[in-house]
Amino acid sequence: MDAPTDRLAAMVARLRERGHRISPQRLAILGHLVESPDHPTAETLYRRLLPRFPDLSLATVYKTIAALKACGEILELQFSGQDNRYDAACPTPHPHCICLACGAIADPPAPGVQAMAKALAEATGYAITSHRLDFYGLCPACRRKREQRQERE
Amino acid sequence: MDAPTDRLAAMVARLRERGHRISPQRLAILGHLVESPDHPTAETLYRRLLPRFPDLSLATVYKTIAALKACGEILELQFSGQDNRYDAACPTPHPHCICLACGAIADPPAPGVQAMAKALAEATGYAITSHRLDFYGLCPACRRKREQRQERE
DNA sequence: TTGTATGCAAACACTTTGCACGAAA
DNA sequence: TTTCGTGCAAAGTGTTTGCATACAA
Numbered sequence: 001m002d003a004p005t006d007r008l009a010a011m012v013a014r015l016r017e018r019g020h021r022i023s024p025q026r027l028a029i030l031g032h033l034v035e036s037p038d039h040p041t042a043e044t045l046y047r048r049l050l051p052r053f054p055d056l057s058l059a060t061v062y063k064t065i066a067a068l069k070a071c072g073e074i075l076e077l078q079f080s081g082q083d084n085r086y087d088a089a090c091p092t093p094h095p096h097c098i099c100l101a102c103g104a105i106a107d108p109p110a111p112g113v114q115a116m117a118k119a120l121a122e123a124t125g126y127a128i129t130s131h132r133l134d135f136y137g138l139c140p141a142c143r144r145k146r147e148q149r150q151e152r153e
Numbered sequence: 154m155d156a157p158t159d160r161l162a163a164m165v166a167r168l169r170e171r172g173h174r175i176s177p178q179r180l181a182i183l184g185h186l187v188e189s190p191d192h193p194t195a196e197t198l199y200r201r202l203l204p205r206f207p208d209l210s211l212a213t214v215y216k217t218i219a220a221l222k223a224c225g226e227i228l229e230l231q232f233s234g235q236d237n238r239y240d241a242a243c244p245t246p247h248p249h250c251i252c253l254a255c256g257a258i259a260d261p262p263a264p265g266v267q268a269m270a271k272a273l274a275e276a277t278g279y280a281i282t283s284h285r286l287d288f289y290g291l292c293p294a295c296r297r298k299r300e301q302r303q304e305r306e
Numbered sequence: 307t308t309g310t311a312t313g314c315a316a317a318c319a320c321t322t323t324g325c326a327c328g329a330a331a
Numbered sequence: 332t333t334t335c336g337t338g339c340a341a342a343g344t345g346t347t348t349g350c351a352t353a354c355a356a
Contacts, residue, residue, distance in 0.1 A: 062347070106279065132289070174330050208337090215320095
């Protein structure tokens with residue numbers, strides 16, 4: 001059994017134990033979430049599942065995400081200007097590298113985050129329980145494109 | 154001349170050199186931004202200035218913020234569920250500690266952020282230009298309240 | 307059989323925009 | 332005198348909600 005399959009089973013079990021039911025739509029949404037390393041938006045999820053569920057509703061996607069949020073089984077990256085992005089493969093806070101050109105999101109290794117959180121807790125007196133670490137820039141592909149464009153000029 | 158006054162002058166100068174005009178409303182918004190260490194929302198700014206400008210419009214606040222954003226003179230912390238928060242006192246990216254109970258935002262010292270950004274750039278191939286570091290938890294006051302409530306139970 | 311999930315449409319909250327008027331430069 | 336800023340109202344955008352029906356357990 002591979003990691004996504006385990007993860008899917010864990011999510012289903014968690015939803016069930018919280019009294020949620022597993023409809024075909026919901027199962028498909030969960031399945032797609034764990035298999036998508038690209039941190040999809042609700043809209044993206046919806047569009048990708050439409051071929052399989054021709055009258056799927058965006059509301060259903062949002063409601064499923066809400067259930068996952070309530071269970072702590074999904075990480076929501078909020079943006080006020082664009083759609084929120086979701087990470088259900090690894091629902092605990094971790095850093096992200098976000099491409100400003102194409103919107104790609106990568107999950108880099110996170111050395112030293114805990115130490116930083118501890119230092120900030122001591123400096124401010126806050127009791128820190130969670131965090132959000134986003135690094136913005138250009139992904140390798142967009143960086144290459146930009147370099148080529150500059151060479152041409 | 155104290156720091157907020159300097160900062161205000163710098164913001165005015167920057168807006169002017171970009172061709173913007175300084176109306177009394179705009180000056181008041183800027184003034185309030187540099188004096189507010191609490192990272193206000195557009196709505197908060199609006200409510201605080203209403204006594205001085207009884208027919209101030211929220212649109213004017215947003216338009217002024219937009220001008221500041223275009224000049225790189227304000228840091229916008231986006232939230233999709235709540236109002237965005239603004240920091241014009243220090244418009245370059247820096248960590249924030251955000252209280253989940255009362256919404257307070259503190260500016261802790263930031264040791265090691267650059268090192269982390271560099272490590273992530275190397276690990277992912279991203280060209281990192283900016284970042285957002287939010288730590289969520291309870292501020293000292295809300296932590297105290299919660300402890301007292303637990304003692305009573 | 308009971309209660310939750312679905313899908314539709316309407317409602318929401320925050321932010322942005324269009325426009326006519328007024329004011330900064 | 333020439334823009335640009337203002338204030339109002341309307342439009343946008345992404346997300347949530349109400350409700351009747353369908354379906355999981």
